[in-house]
Amino acid sequence: xxxxITGGAGFLGxxxxxxxxxxxxxxxxxxxxxxxxxxxxLEQPRFHYxxxxxxxxxxxxxxxxxxxxxxxxxxxxxxxxxxxDPYETLNVNVNGTQNVLKAAYKYGxxxxxxxxxxxxxxxxxxxxxxxDDRVLGATTIDRWCYSTSxxxxxxxxxxxxxxGLPVTVVRxxxxxxxxxxxxxxGRLFTIFMGQLLRGADLTVIGDxxxxxxxxxxxxxxxxxxxxxxxxxxxxxxxNIGVDVETSVLEFAHLMLELNxxxxxxxxxxxxxxxxxxxxEDIPRRVPDNTKMRxxxxxxxxxxxxxxxxxxxxxxxxxxxx
Ligand SMILES: NC(=O)c1ccc[n+]([C@@H]2O[C@H](COP(=O)([O-])OP(=O)(O)OC[C@H]3O[C@@H](n4cnc5c(N)ncnc54)[C@H](O)[C@@H]3O)[C@@H](O)[C@H]2O)c1
Numbered sequence: 001x002x003x004x005i006t007g008g009a010g011f012l013g014x015x016x017x018x019x020x021x022x023x024x025x026x027x028x029x030x031x032x033x034x035x036x037x038x039x040x041x042l043e044q045p046r047f048h049y050x051x052x053x054x055x056x057x058x059x060x061x062x063x064x065x066x067x068x069x070x071x072x073x074x075x076x077x078x079x080x081x082x083x084x085d086p087y088e089t090l091n092v093n094v095n096g097t098q099n100v101l102k103a104a105y106k107y108g109x110x111x112x113x114x115x116x117x118x119x120x121x122x123x124x125x126x127x128x129x130x131x132d133d134r135v136l137g138a139t140t141i142d143r144w145c146y147s148t149s150x151x152x153x154x155x156x157x158x159x160x161x162x163x164g165l166p167v168t169v170v171r172x173x174x175x176x177x178x179x180x181x182x183x184x185x186g187r188l189f190t191i192f193m194g195q196l197l198r199g200a201d202l203t204v205i206g207d208x209x210x211x212x213x214x215x216x217x218x219x220x221x222x223x224x225x226x227x228x229x230x231x232x233x234x235x236x237x238x239n240i241g242v243d244v245e246t247s248v249l250e251f252a253h254l255m256l257e258l259n260x261x262x263x264x265x266x267x268x269x270x271x272x273x274x275x276x277x278x279x280e281d282i283p284r285r286v287p288d289n290t291k292m293r294x295x296x297x298x299x300x301x302x303x304x305x306x307x308x309x310x311x312x313x314x315x316x317x318x319x320x321x
Contacts (some may be wrong), residue, residue: 001025002067003228006054006100007074009033011180012114012172014041015221016071021047023225028063030054031074037179054096057103064103069228072100073114075150078186082146083279093149094156101160101167110166112228113157117173117213117241117285118147126286130171130237143279154237166234168227173241173287177217177307178314188212188248189308192255193315201267202256205274208249208266211284215241216307219300226296233295239287242300251304258309 003020007013008029014037017027026046029038032053041047052059054074064070074096076082076089097113104111120128121136121144134151136144157167176189184194192202223240227233246254252266271281292298302310 004067086145097153127288168233169237199263211245216302223298241287
């Protein structure tokens with residue numbers, strides 16, 4: 001098969017590229033970002049890296065015509081980015097998504113859209129089923145623009161599905177693993193990892209009782225591949241995640257333990273110190289992953305302890321290379 005992955009040079013996209021290359025497929029990555037995460041694939045004749053944007057409509061059209069299946073992962077991701085640049089977040093995640101869907105619709109190519117657990121906002125009733133309510137804050141608070149942008153993307157997906165396009169929406173829950181963000185920035189794992197590598201304290205926001213459901217990247221990718229290949233997933237939104245809750249404080253302790261002897265300790269900080277006034281964390285995010293297990297036939301295989309050890313090993317080797 002020929003697969004287009006927008007945002008394919010990012011964290012998840014690079015692992016998804018690995019999975020399709022391993023299956024023997026041909027992969028086209030369209031990404032504005034750095035090449036680092038897919039450098040290992042460049043020698044592979046079935047891998048094509050196109051350094052361009054989903055706003056290049058002619059290119060998007062020609063790629064949609066050539067491939068059999070489209071994964072749309074390109075997005076502005078990460079709290080620091082969407083709080084700093086709401087315009088770019090909304091533009092890429094809403095208008096860019098429309099560009100991808102329009103091109104796919106022209107040629108009748110299935111799209112898998114990568115959405116997020118953030119769409120549920122701060123709905124206090126967990127675990128979240130795919131058709132549960134979205135509970136969000138005011139539009140005057142930039143923090144909600146990412147959640148809203150992805151939800152609008154989802155609405156476009158379902159609208160195109162009504163027009164006859166096969167579309168599946170996957171909602172990821174805290175995926176982590178090798179090649180996540182740069183250390184010290186991005187998501188919780190890489191922030192703690194950067195602190196551990198420097199021997200600095202691990203900064204836990206609030207009292208650390210807020211939870212995450214960490215999902216190792218190979219489990220998330222297995223579900224993502226299945227979502228693209230299984231026609232039973234068409235027209236569905238599917239939570240992709242492990243349903244085991246871990247508090248941020250427990251996760252900090254686990255990383256300290258797996259790291260071995262270190263000067264790093266845990267330091268509690270306020271949310272405002274880290275993200276400023278307009279950010280609001282979600283206390284609990286838990287997927288009901290019944291659909292992932294029954295519709296896609298995917299059972300997560302990697303425990304948090306094993307996955308964290310694997311990811312830490314990778315980041316340590318990177319830092320020493
Ligand atoms: N990793 C997670 O836990 C998680 C959770 C929820 C949702 N997601 C979603 O999964 C997708 C991939 O996330 P990720 O963690 O790999 O993030 P990432 O930032 O590593 O990947 C996103 C990629 O999109 C690219 N991109 C941005 N604007 C673009 C444009 N205009 N044209 C082409 N490419 C562009 C970036 O260069 C980047 O490589 C995103 O859509 C994200 O919203 C991820």
